[in-house]
Amino acid sequence: MSRRNLLRDAAIDVLGGQGSRALTHRAVDAAAGVPTGTAKNYFPTRDALLGAVADRCLERFREAGTLPTAGPAGRTDLAALLRGLLEEATGPGRTRVLAYQELHGEAARKPWLGKVLAEISAADFAAMEQLQRAAGLDVSPQRAAVVTLAVHAAIVDLLAHPADVPNGAGLDDLAGFVEGLLDVVYPR
Incomplete structure (x- = not known):
């Protein structure tokens, strides 16, 4: 799995497990088990992180055939x-x-x-x-x-x-x- 997808899946876990307020770059880094700052390098803003989660949800909907x-x-x-x-x-x-x-x-x-x-x-x-x-x-x-x-x-x-x-x-x-x-x- 690519690091980008690892981060996006971790963001889904944070968002679904802890709610919207808990969705931070640090929380995603921790959930993905990557060094602090990694998520921010891929998704510089919170909006970019939200967009990445939405895009990943769309991809998973298509891939998995919900x-x-x-x-x-x-x-x-x-x-x-x-x-x-x-x-x-x-x-x-x-x-x-x-x-x-x-x-x-x-x-x-x-x-x-x-x-x-x-x-x-x-x-x-x-x-x-x-x-x-x-x-x-x-x-x-x-x-x-x-x-x-x-x-x-x-x-x-x-x-x-x-x-x-x-x-x-x-x-x-x-x-x-x-x-x-x-x-x-x-x-x-």
Whole structure:
């Protein structure tokens, strides 16, 4: 892995693990295990560091195929896939998703950052619509957007609530939540 990517991945870890205020060059250096000043040499300003994190998120979205390339075989497969996305975002992918959420907060005050995030969102919405089509549902852009936005909102809600606090939105039962969402948007 290149040093640049090591630093960008470390910045994602800092941002997702400690929040936006903790994102400093020194914190990134420490997380990457490199000498102090290394991150500043690559990304001279905090805005450059934020831009590097956003670019890395976009690259990782494209590389990893955050959404599977093969479409679901039907409604049941789509429900399982969406439940899996929620579990990934709140489990192994938690730090990455939290970093992405922190970037959205920064983008509210830095329009240039919002442009990078908009590219990720556009790709995400298109991929989610394609998955719904592949499942054989009666897809419209509006229906696909409702499902995508509901999944995004569920992720934010799940990340914000401690596991031991009951969730009033029905997210305590991810399978039931996803099935209910699909039933509302795509009645049988």
